[in-house]
Amino acid sequence: MKGALKPEAAAERIPDGASLLIGGFMGVGTPERMIDALVARQARDLTVIANDTANPGRGIGKLITAGAVRRVVTSHIGLNPETQAKMLTGEIVVELVPQGTLIERIRSGGAGLGGVLTPTGLGTEVEEGKRVIEVEGKRFLLELPITADFALIGAHQADYIGNLTYSLTAHNFNPIIALAGRVVIAEAEHYLPVGAIPPDAVKTPGVLVDHLLMRG
Template structure:
């Protein structure tokens, strides 16, 4: 089986100070066992790039509570009061990015593009200090691409060679993040023989996945 690891062993691969793309949408589609293993090994100074920081006790919220996170890049933190409190106390630096801009920055990083042109944020504080460019008479804000040391992916199923499929809101960020992590670690709910996942259901091909988390 491709790169099979238990969650604890995978967490040991991720050094303190690493940047992590973590899939999930309010913890749906987040790799919970891998997050638990990072908390257990007392990871520190992580940069977490995600849609949100979930809730206390769920998904990325566990890393926030454990003091594992130094920096967050997310579209919102509104449902996690611990993230808000740590930001106001100066314990976590938060970069808030509009959701569409965030996913496009990650996609452009994974595709090897130079960034995103967007009108979102023009004329507001969000544009301060950022490059703008004019195209056919219209001004655009230039948002840089996002990549990370690791992409931590929650999937519904994987097969033995690492092909992944997702359910429901697990689709929202996981497939894009799998493109932009230099090392991709996927945590499926189940691992099935090759052929069980039909080709049109594969959203992340196994060539992108370095490790699969197995139970035990």
């Protein structure tokens, strides 16, 4: 199996202070075993870039509770009171980014582009400190691309060379963040022989995946 790692070995490869792109929408599509391994390793000072911080006791929320996170770049924290409390005390720095802008910044990072032009945020606090570019008489904010040291993926199926599929809403951020992590670690619910996944069902090709998390 491609770059197979046990969860604890994968967590050891992620140093304190690393930046992590993590898939999931309120925990759906989040690599739970990878999260648990980071908590068990007592990881610290992580930067987490994700749609949200889930709930206490679920997904990224476990990292928040464990004190593993120093900075979060996310679209909302409304359902995790622990993230809110730690932001107010200064324990965690939270950068809130509109959801569409966030995923497009990640997409542009993965594609090697120079950024995203968007009208979202003009005339609000989001505009502060950013370049405004005019195109054919219309004003846009230049939002810079996002990449990270690691991308942690939660997949439905993986074959032994790392081709991945996703189930329903777990599709969310996962295929995009797989483009923007310098090292991509994926865990799947089911592992299949090569050829068992139809080519047109593959959403993340194995060439993008560096390591697969072993079962159990």
